[in-house]
Amino acid sequence: MGAVWDAFQANDGWGQTWTHVKLSVTALVMATAVGLVLGVLCAKVGRVAAFLVVTVSNLGRTVPTFAIIALILALTSLGFWPAVFGLFLLGIPPILLNSYTGVREVDPGIVEASRGMGFRPLQVLGRVELPIAMPLVFAGIRTSAVQIVATAALAGLVGAGGLGVIVSSGLSNNQDDVILAGAIPITILAALAELVFGGAERLATPRGLRITRRPVIE
């Protein structure tokens, strides 16, 4: 383990970790904004548009992410923003599809009731539909976050910066310690993303919808 730690420090491990985090967080924030808005729009607006967007998102999943990210970097440059752009595109589908399904599957009776209470359409969306859809939206963000961290490693492999760069240099020089010095932090980042957003998913569930094991009266 000592050798791996040395290799981590010798290859600017902290710097590359920071780049990796910056790449991933920027892409995730953008993907969340776009995915959520598009997903809600699709659930509210015409069926044809919704069908198109959902089909494209599903088709997008059959193209290997590695090829997409390599292609985007090849067609632009090996910089920070091209990598963010690729990760952003790949991060949209899980969030979009989950937001769409989440809003779509809100019980029509509940929507009807809130309308009866005098809510305007935007209020119905903001106070009723979105809160109920939140757990699913966050599940999408979690999937997307883990995937973005993993794909950022591939972007690094191509040469765009981040922890993949360390793996890449280890691979080309046949140094196992260097390979692991990149691979272990990548795994830790993915696990962190999973834990953080898994927790957020639970917190995002409106209190009234949480299934509690404790007695209702505390």
Place this chain on the structure above:
Amino acid sequence: MAVAELVKWSWVENNLDDIQQASIEHLQLVGAAMGIAIAVSIPIAILVRRRRIPFIAVNTVSGALYTIPSLAMFAFLLSWFGIGFEPAVIALAVYCLQLIIRNTVVGLRGVSGPVQEAARGMGLTRRQRLFKVELPLALPAIFAGIRLAVVSTVGIATIAVYIGAGGLGVLIVNDGIQRGLFVTPIVVGAVIATVMALVFDFLLVLLERALTPWQRARAGTA
């Protein structure tokens, strides 16, 4: 068309043999990984289907493995087993475990009580009930898991080139990325992989239909 500018057809024509070779290797990787994953996952799912804690344990472990980024997974197997076809297949198979196990368990648990009761009433043994009633009825769920797994495996297998296992990654990495990000082989690799994923998915749909004739019969009468 933008595609015409992106793809230098002369490269494709001059490298048809390599393209064919990479495609065959890719098929072998995906086929071997899926075979192993199915052979391991379904028995595990059968074992844990009625037990809460073992199912949670299996689901947690396979879920944690699923979270490991593909590049890191290949890197770990590379440092433990060295380069080659087998470590790549193991890495790919590991990713499929959760999808197939979870779907199989959900499918098996979804077999309704009255159906189980009827099977028991007909005098079927436990084993007969499993193979003649529960597993066939769980097939749609099992196939859903396998279809998700095969599509993602075709994609992840493009990284197997880094562990010396060949496949379409050879085009993307050796011919594309390492030659100053030459676009043509990357596009060729991506297109073949995408078509391969779609064809696998389609074949699985056909196989599922062939194996579950009662579903069509039901749809026909409804």
